Amino acid sequence: MDISVVIPLYNEAESLPELTSWIERVMKDNSFSYEIIFVNDGSTDESWEVINNLATQNPNIHGVSFSRNYGKSPALNTGFARAQGDVVITMDADLQDSPDEIPELYRMITRESYDLVSGWKKKRYDPLSKTIPTKLFNATARKVSGIKNLHDFNCGLKAYRKAVVKHIEVYGDMHRYIPYLAKNAGYTKIGEKVVQHQARKYGTTKFGLDRFVNGYLDLATLWFQTKFGIKPMHIFGLLGSLMFLLGFIAVMIVLTLKCVSIFSDDYNFYVTNSVYFYLALAAIVVGTQFFLTGFVGELITRNSAERNNYKIGDEF
Ligand code: UDP
Numbered sequence: 469m470d471i472s473v474v475i476p477l478y479n480e481a482e483s484l485p486e487l488t489s490w491i492e493r494v495m496k497d498n499s500f501s502y503e504i505i506f507v508n509d510g511s512t513d514e515s516w517e518v519i520n521n522l523a524t525q526n527p528n529i530h531g532v533s534f535s536r537n538y539g540k541s542p543a544l545n546t547g548f549a550r551a552q553g554d555v556v557i558t559m560d561a562d563l564q565d566s567p568d569e570i571p572e573l574y575r576m577i578t579r580e581s582y583d584l585v586s587g588w589k590k591k592r593y594d595p596l597s598k599t600i601p602t603k604l605f606n607a608t609a610r611k612v613s614g615i616k617n618l619h620d621f622n623c624g625l626k627a628y629r630k631a632v633v634k635h636i637e638v639y640g641d642m643h644r645y646i647p648y649l650a651k652n653a654g655y656t657k658i659g660e661k662v663v664q665h666q667a668r669k670y671g672t673t674k675f676g677l678d679r680f681v682n683g684y685l686d687l688a689t690l691w692f693q694t695k696f697g698i699k700p701m702h703i704f705g706l707l708g709s710l711m712f713l714l715g716f717i718a719v720m721i722v723l724t725l726k727c728v729s730i731f732s733d734d735y736n737f738y739v740t741n742s743v744y745f746y747l748a749l750a751a752i753v754v755g756t757q758f759f760l761t762g763f764v765g766e767l768i769t770r771n772s773a774e775r776n777n778y779k780i781g782d783e784f
């Protein structure tokens with residue numbers, strides 16, 4: 469099978485028939501063998517009935533339905549697990565992404581040997597309140613992930629070599645950082661294609677402005693996991709040691725001040741008069757906490773089911 473199209477959706481009943489016939493047309497024109505996997509993320513409208521109907525007319529259409537709304541990332545992860553095509557293409561269900569991009573995306577993966585090609589909505593049809601924070605968000609994501617050539621991390625339209633989607637785990641709200649997840653899994657040939665973007669035709673957006681706050685927090689989490697996920701002591705131990713060093717220096721200063729005062733017969737000097745006393749106190753308490761956090765972190769990774777879960781790229 470050439471292509472699996474994975475479509476996560478939440479209350480998109482109106483768009484589905486139009487989207488499906490458009491994809492079918494593109495597949496037929498290019499004579500691709502394909503499947504469409506609709507992942508119904510607990511829609512409360514008629515989306516699931518519509519999908520069932522569409523599937524009776526085309527055996528290439530498959531559907532999975534969650535019992536409740538879990539989010540776009542769980543929906544993608546479920547679709548990825550079922551995908552069988554050599555190239556996996558993800559697409560939003562709201563007709564903002566154009567299926568006409570599929571042949572070129574397919575070609576970039578198969579001919580130019582990209583692992584992942586992300587769409588870039590260079591000209592967006594979204595309100596300014598969304599496009600400006602998005603620019604900032606992408607700049608930060610580029611910096612943190614080290615994937616310098618991507619302009620649009622969160623574009624719903626992406627193409628993957630099959631191995632990539634089988635080796636990454638998209639959870640929580642991490643769909644915003646799939647290129648980063650792919651890079652961490654060793655798939656570093658990541659490209660970009662400018663894609664057509666359209667205003668939402670039916671329904672409303674499913675993400676509010678909290679996407680930006682959560683997006684930044686997720687990026688921080690991912691950065692931390694990537695760098696110290698399996699060796700937490702390397703960061704907490706370093707911070708703890710720095711704190712102890714600071715505390716030690718402060719203690720030495722306090723002691724020196726005390727000695728000087730004793731030798732100069734100044735009995736009005738108490739160590740609690742010195743700012744270094746408090747600095748030493750705080751630094752040693754904080755340093756101890758860093759070390760304890762590091763030890764607890766190590767115990768957790770030691771017991772994690774993931775600790776020896778290496779993704780094998782190839783073997784014979
Ligand atoms: N979506 C989903 N589960 C959710 C929220 C969204 O499957 O909890 C789907 C949604 O139906 C659409 C895609 O994710 O197919 C992108 O959502 P949306 O168009 O609302 O995002 P935006 O384009 O505003 O970034």
Ligand code: MG
Nearest residue numbers: 560562564668
């Ligand atoms: Mg959309």
